Amino acid sequence: MAQVTLNQVRKVYPNGAEALEPSTFTIPDGELCVLVGPSGCGKSTMLRMVAGLEDITEGEISIGDRIVNDIDPADRNIAMVFQNYALYPHMTVARNMGYGLKNRGMDKGQIAAKVREAAEMLNLTEFLDRRPSQLSGGQRQRVAMGRAIVREPDLFLFDEPLSNLDAKLRNQMRIEIRALQRRLGTTAMYVTHDQVEAMTMADRIIVLSNGHIEQIGTPNEIYEHPASTFVASFMGAPPMNLLEADAAQGRVTLKNGEVVPQASVNGHAGAVTVGIRPEDIMPSPQGDLTLDVDIIEELGAQRLLHGQMGGQAFSVAVPKDQEASTGEMRLALKPNAVHLFDADQGRRLG
Amino acid sequence: MADITDTNVHTTTSATTRRPKRIRWDHIGDHAVLIAGALLMLVPVYMVFATSSWDAITVHREGMQFGFGDQLVENYNAALLEYGGFTDSVNGLTMLGNSLILGLGFAIGKIIVGMMAAYAIVYFRLKFATLAFWMIFTTLLLPLEVRILPSYEVISWMNLGNTYTGLIVPLIASATATFFFRQFFRSIPEELIEAARIDGAGPVKFFIDILVPLSKTMIAAMFIIMFVFGWNQYLWPTLITTDESLFTLVRGIRQIVQSYADGSETPDYGQAAALAIIAMTPPVLIVVFFQNWFVKGLTESDK
Numbered sequence: 269m270a271q272v273t274l275n276q277v278r279k280v281y282p283n284g285a286e287a288l289e290p291s292t293f294t295i296p297d298g299e300l301c302v303l304v305g306p307s308g309c310g311k312s313t314m315l316r317m318v319a320g321l322e323d324i325t326e327g328e329i330s331i332g333d334r335i336v337n338d339i340d341p342a343d344r345n346i347a348m349v350f351q352n353y354a355l356y357p358h359m360t361v362a363r364n365m366g367y368g369l370k371n372r373g374m375d376k377g378q379i380a381a382k383v384r385e386a387a388e389m390l391n392l393t394e395f396l397d398r399r400p401s402q403l404s405g406g407q408r409q410r411v412a413m414g415r416a417i418v419r420e421p422d423l424f425l426f427d428e429p430l431s432n433l434d435a436k437l438r439n440q441m442r443i444e445i446r447a448l449q450r451r452l453g454t455t456a457m458y459v460t461h462d463q464v465e466a467m468t469m470a471d472r473i474i475v476l477s478n479g480h481i482e483q484i485g486t487p488n489e490i491y492e493h494p495a496s497t498f499v500a501s502f503m504g505a506p507p508m509n510l511l512e513a514d515a516a517q518g519r520v521t522l523k524n525g526e527v528v529p530q531a532s533v534n535g536h537a538g539a540v541t542v543g544i545r546p547e548d549i550m551p552s553p554q555g556d557l558t559l560d561v562d563i564i565e566e567l568g569a570q571r572l573l574h575g576q577m578g579g580q581a582f583s584v585a586v587p588k589d590q591e592a593s594t595g596e597m598r599l600a601l602k603p604n605a606v607h608l609f610d611a612d613q614g615r616r617l618g
Numbered sequence: 619m620a621d622i623t624d625t626n627v628h629t630t631t632s633a634t635t636r637r638p639k640r641i642r643w644d645h646i647g648d649h650a651v652l653i654a655g656a657l658l659m660l661v662p663v664y665m666v667f668a669t670s671s672w673d674a675i676t677v678h679r680e681g682m683q684f685g686f687g688d689q690l691v692e693n694y695n696a697a698l699l700e701y702g703g704f705t706d707s708v709n710g711l712t713m714l715g716n717s718l719i720l721g722l723g724f725a726i727g728k729i730i731v732g733m734m735a736a737y738a739i740v741y742f743r744l745k746f747a748t749l750a751f752w753m754i755f756t757t758l759l760l761p762l763e764v765r766i767l768p769s770y771e772v773i774s775w776m777n778l779g780n781t782y783t784g785l786i787v788p789l790i791a792s793a794t795a796t797f798f799f800r801q802f803f804r805s806i807p808e809e810l811i812e813a814a815r816i817d818g819a820g821p822v823k824f825f826i827d828i829l830v831p832l833s834k835t836m837i838a839a840m841f842i843i844m845f846v847f848g849w850n851q852y853l854w855p856t857l858i859t860t861d862e863s864l865f866t867l868v869r870g871i872r873q874i875v876q877s878y879a880d881g882s883e884t885p886d887y888g889q890a891a892a893l894a895i896i897a898m899t900p901p902v903l904i905v906v907f908f909q910n911w912f913v914k915g916l917t918e919s920d921k
């Protein structure tokens with residue numbers, strides 16, 4: 269068990285590309301921390317530096333109370349689960365899981381016992397003598413998990429472990445991994461670009477964009493108080509609506525002249541970006557805002573109404589039992605629905 | 619019992635009522651070409667085999683034979699067991715043994731050297747890895763025949779003439795195996811290597827526990843190619859071995875016919891043919907037995 273600390277960690281690849289700007293954060297012992305962000309933002313780079321598979325350009329990484337910069341991956345007492353499983357194709361499931369222990373010089377009986385225990389936990393007992401090629405994708409993923417568990421590591425590292433699975437299996441494995449991690453109480457770093465995975469699994473989310481950390485927080489904090497327009501639009505599905513607006517005399521006015529209620533600008537004046545989640549606004553005849561609906565998208569449990577608000581794209585989610593039609597409609601905000609960001613930097617205001 | 623007869627009846631009826639297959643004329647063309655090709659390859663082999671059952675005089679008078687004679691057993695016996703050559707120190711079995719040593723030594727040596735070289739080039743950050751690879755690669759353009767004189771110089775300077783070492787080692791030094799293994803290693807996913815690193819497999823363990831088993835089919839394919847290649851070597855063994863007890867089969871065949879050129883006696887054609895058949899058999903057997911592996915190794919990888 270261990271906490272993980274990154275102190276001003278930076279990564280520049282030999283070709284000169286800065287994949288990670290100096291980053292500092294701590295993951296408390298036993299937490300599952302999700303690194304999320306679009307493709308190429310440096311998630312894998314960060315994870316691989318913690319694993320020791322990639323050199324650290326600057327800064328320090330510690331696992332527990334040990335600085336691991338110069339420690340070999342095998343000696344960091346970590347376990348990693350890869351996207352394409354990376355199982356040894358020529359070894360049986362049991363040997364795959366026991367290989368790391370064997371290399372540590374553990375005796376055969378002990379290895380077999382540990383492998384059996386992990387296999388039971390993961391419902392793999394009947395497959396122990398099979399080769400990876402004789403397993404389904406989900407089973408292979410479990411074997412990869414098993415290989416990580418038997419080592420009893422201080423830290424689990426997951427690099428998009430579920431992205432090769434179909435949607436249904438992904439949901440199931442997501443829950444299983446989460447439950448397993450809770451039960452073992454092992455600290456974990458989990459990389460994904462799927463914001464649903466991030467929201468549902470994480471104790472703490474780190475949102476990365478273009479090599480820098482946009483925000484660190486619990487799923488709730490990230491959802492309720494996105495620190496920037498990037499986080500606001502990346503986290504949450506359907507994504508938050510972002511509208512250009514002007515702030516003057518304590519009021520925020522859209523391009524079509526409508527005043528956005530609830531918006532408190534604290535003396536800020538000039539161009540701002542207004543963020544409203546599609547689920548935080550609802551049709552209401554007395555509403556302050558006008559939406560011109562073009563398209564209605566049926567999602568089953570809810571409908572998405574897409575249209576224009578003051579000439580800018582805007583979406584509203586309504587429950588399935590609410591009638592909807594194209595054309596003009598009035599909208600009212602739910603409480604605390606408005607997020608304000610400055611227009612240049614996209615930073616949160618207030 | 620009733621069940622069994624029942625099913626029998628079913629299968630026969632379904633077989634008889636099946637519509638006759640239509641003849642596909644384009645397939646007939648294809649097959650004609652294939653059959654002609656096969657005959658072209660096989661008829662000479664058959665003729666050698668048939669000839670190997672005749673006595674020397676008949677062959678000398680009437681040439682290669684199509685039918686079978688009565689000397690089959692005698693010829694093979696003589697070819698395998700009768701000592702010949704100037705010094706009477708070598709028979710077919712010794713030559714068979716020598717050929718095996720050359721074929722196996724060459725194939726195994728080449729695979730070991732090739733794999734290790736490829737391992738070094740692919741997995742270690744060497745200063746001049748690319749340069750080294752291209753230097754090794756250019757040796758593909760320099761098979762033994764091209765560098766035969768300097769090689770001979772070196773071997774005789776090292777006093778390795780008439781030794782198995784001298785016979786095998788110079789042949790091993792070329793790039794084919796290195797090249798194939800390099801391509802294969804590069805196709806192994808990076809993540810597998812990283813998983814092994816995290817699992818605490820050092821360079822030697824990784825090589826033995828992961829790389830060698832993964833390369834199994836590749837090794838088998840290499841082995842077949844190299845064995846046959848080594849087995850069929852003629853020029854280098856001729857040059858480097860003067861001691862008849864080191865003669866290989868391929869050389870031995872010539873030795874029998876050689877006596878004709880010397881004008882000393884009628885060459886023993888029947889025996890030569892028998893020896894040729896014996897020389898052909900092991901490579902054929904190896905290819906037949908390992909062809910599954912062979913195809914697998916060249917076309918797919920076990921990943």
Ligand SMILES: Nc1ncnc2c1ncn2[C@@H]1O[C@H](COP(=O)(O)OP(=O)(O)OP(=O)(O)O)[C@@H](O)[C@H]1O
Nearest residue numbers: 281283285287306307308309310311312313314461
């Ligand atoms: N070996 C490398 N050499 C040079 N640049 C690299 C290397 N590996 C990654 N990069 C660059 O570093 C940046 C971050 O890469 P990284 O693999 O960490 O992205 P990621 O967030 O994991 O993306 P994805 O979701 O697609 O896996 C990318 O711009 C990538 O092009």
Ligand SMILES: [Mg+2]
Nearest residue numbers: 311312313427
């Ligand atoms: Mg990645």
